Amino acid sequence: MNNPFEGPKLFSPSFVDALRAYAPELLEVRAAGAGTVPEVPHGTTVAAVRFADGVAMGGDRRATEGMNIAKRDIEKVFPADDFSAVAIAGAAGPAIEMVRLFQTELEHYEKIEGSPLSLEGKANKLGQMVRGNLPLAMQGLVVLPLFCGYDTRRQAGRIFRYDVTGGRWEDADYHATGSGGRDARGSLKKRWRGDMDGDTAVEVLVEALYDAADEDAATGGPDLVRGIFPVVATVTGEGYRRVPDDELRKAAERLVAARAQGEAER
Amino acid sequence: MSVPFYVPPEQLTKEKAEFARKGIARGRPLIVLEYSGGILFVAENPSTHLHKVAELYDRIAFCAVGRFSEFENLRQAGVRLADIRGYAYGREDVTSRSIANAYSQTLGQIFVQEFKPYEVELCVAEVGTDDTPNAMYHVVFDGNVFDRKGFLAMGGQSDELNSELQRAYDENMELDAALQLAMRVLPRVAPAGETGNSRLEVAVLERDRPRRSFRRLSQEDVESRAGEPAT
Numbered sequence: 001m002n003n004p005f006e007g008p009k010l011f012s013p014s015f016v017d018a019l020r021a022y023a024p025e026l027l028e029v030r031a032a033g034a035g036t037v038p039e040v041p042h043g044t045t046v047a048a049v050r051f052a053d054g055v056a057m058g059g060d061r062r063a064t065e066g067m068n069i070a071k072r073d074i075e076k077v078f079p080a081d082d083f084s085a086v087a088i089a090g091a092a093g094p095a096i097e098m099v100r101l102f103q104t105e106l107e108h109y110e111k112i113e114g115s116p117l118s119l120e121g122k123a124n125k126l127g128q129m130v131r132g133n134l135p136l137a138m139q140g141l142v143v144l145p146l147f148c149g150y151d152t153r154r155q156a157g158r159i160f161r162y163d164v165t166g167g168r169w170e171d172a173d174y175h176a177t178g179s180g181g182r183d184a185r186g187s188l189k190k191r192w193r194g195d196m197d198g199d200t201a202v203e204v205l206v207e208a209l210y211d212a213a214d215e216d217a218a219t220g221g222p223d224l225v226r227g228i229f230p231v232v233a234t235v236t237g238e239g240y241r242r243v244p245d246d247e248l249r250k251a252a253e254r255l256v257a258a259r260a261q262g263e264a265e266r
Numbered sequence: 267m268s269v270p271f272y273v274p275p276e277q278l279t280k281e282k283a284e285f286a287r288k289g290i291a292r293g294r295p296l297i298v299l300e301y302s303g304g305i306l307f308v309a310e311n312p313s314t315h316l317h318k319v320a321e322l323y324d325r326i327a328f329c330a331v332g333r334f335s336e337f338e339n340l341r342q343a344g345v346r347l348a349d350i351r352g353y354a355y356g357r358e359d360v361t362s363r364s365i366a367n368a369y370s371q372t373l374g375q376i377f378v379q380e381f382k383p384y385e386v387e388l389c390v391a392e393v394g395t396d397d398t399p400n401a402m403y404h405v406v407f408d409g410n411v412f413d414r415k416g417f418l419a420m421g422g423q424s425d426e427l428n429s430e431l432q433r434a435y436d437e438n439m440e441l442d443a444a445l446q447l448a449m450r451v452l453p454r455v456a457p458a459g460e461t462g463n464s465r466l467e468v469a470v471l472e473r474d475r476p477r478r479s480f481r482r483l484s485q486e487d488v489e490s491r492a493g494e495p496a497t
Contacts, residue, residue, distance in 0.1 A: 001354070004346035005372040018346045019353075026354055104353050107478075111321055111345045 015108035037140045041070035044218040045180035046087035047208050048148045048159045051201035054236030055148040055157030057085045058205035061228050062220030077231045079240040081106040084149030085233050089178030091141040119151040123160040131166025150235045180212030180219035187211035206251045222252035282383045286407035289385030290332045295421040301444035304393045304472040308448040311467040319469045321480035323348040323360045325393045331421030332386035362392035366403035374409025387420045393471035423455035442491045
């Protein structure tokens with residue numbers, strides 16, 4: 001590591017640029033030779049919905065390693081900063097590292113410049129990080145984040161998804177990604193309303209993750225025995241808020257009861 | 267071949283120090299105060315965008331007086347050092363002591379090696395948690411570091427300010443009382459001809475605030491707190 005007090009003069013507010021200048025070893029991803037990558041934990045389904053006051057984002061708690069469950073209570077939804085959230089699907093190791101780098105990048109910019117990046121700027125920055133992961137993605141370690149936040153200028157929630165090349169796509173209403181993403185999207189398609197409130201958005205997300213777990217072996221449903229529920233967060237003009245577990249427990253219990261009744265009436 | 271004049275190091279050091287001291291004394295003052303719930307920073311600063319007080323890391327802040335271009339350079343380097351260290355190791359491994367040490371080394375080296383020393387004086391302050399005390403490192407233009415306790419005034423008229431503070435300071439002050447004290451002593455040392463009511467830049471490191479404990483106080487907030495009776 002070089003000394004930022006002596007090293008090359010830097011005019012960039014970017015943390016990645018600071019790492020490149022002073023501690024490039026922390027960015028280095030060694031290109032592995034040919035061969036298959038051993039099984040590593042993979043995170044599965046994450047989803048985001050826009051609602052009247054902002055956005056909500058949720059993820060199930062399962063990580064899989066091939067056919068095995070690697071972790072029952074992994075977290076896939078993180079605050080990126082006070083007004084945005086990021087959720088990850090794909091190879092969990094590089095994904096969580098990407099989140100850490102992204103969080104530091106946003107905080108660093110804010111401190112150097114004295115004001116935060118625009119939501120658009122944050123979304124673009126994350127796209128560059130996904131693109132940087134392309135060599136690993138080509139070896140099977142794909143990382144696909146979902147990004148959402150409250151745009152303080154437009155005063156609205158916005159959702160962005162990515163492809164492995166770093167392509168960035170904005171979704172006007174909702175999106176879900178990961179192995180159960182398709183099933184979650186099917187569920188969201190039926191229940192999403194643009195004018196719903198925050199509590200409804202949380203319920204809609206919990207239901208979409210339940211439906212994904214119903215169809216996809218790699219997605220975990222609510223675990224009432226162990227008390228493990230999806231991680232759900234909302235971002236509004238008031239900032240990032242993680243929905244407390246007891247609220248999620250209630251939402252999950254209501255949903256399970258409703259489904260049980262539906263089964264009984266068939 | 268021309269031989270440069272020999273200047274004895276004592277004289278060189280003395281003249282450089284005098285130069286730096288004069289430059290710093292021309293600037294407006296800044297006060298750092300420990301209060302019961304954290305650390306308060308009050309700076310006379312006519313600009314709303316060129317800050318003298320800023321966040322370095324979760325519980326650590328930076329403040330400086332003197333030449334803006336010089337301390338802004340140091341501030342940015344401090345943010346980079348803190349963020350790189352926190353990213354490479356862990357957030358708890360970023361300490362005010364190591365950052366203050368980096369500032370001390372840098373200013374010391376510049377003072378000895380460069381033709382013109384930096385005309386800056388800065389403080390790296392870290393708010394403690396429930397069982398750890400606050401830390402305040404005062405780093406001066408030649409790289410000397412002083413471990414301060416309670417309060418510190420830097421910049422123009424800092425000697426008068428420090429003795430004013432010495433008289434009135436009480437470590438159990440609440441935020442409002444600390445702010446009122448700072449606002450009371452600052453105009454007293456204003457040079458003749460100035461009203462002493464210049465714009466104040468006010469920020470705090472709050473002990474009870476999780477993670478990033480640095481917060482700026484808006485002008486309205488400052489006015490309303492200053493208006494309330496001391497608690």
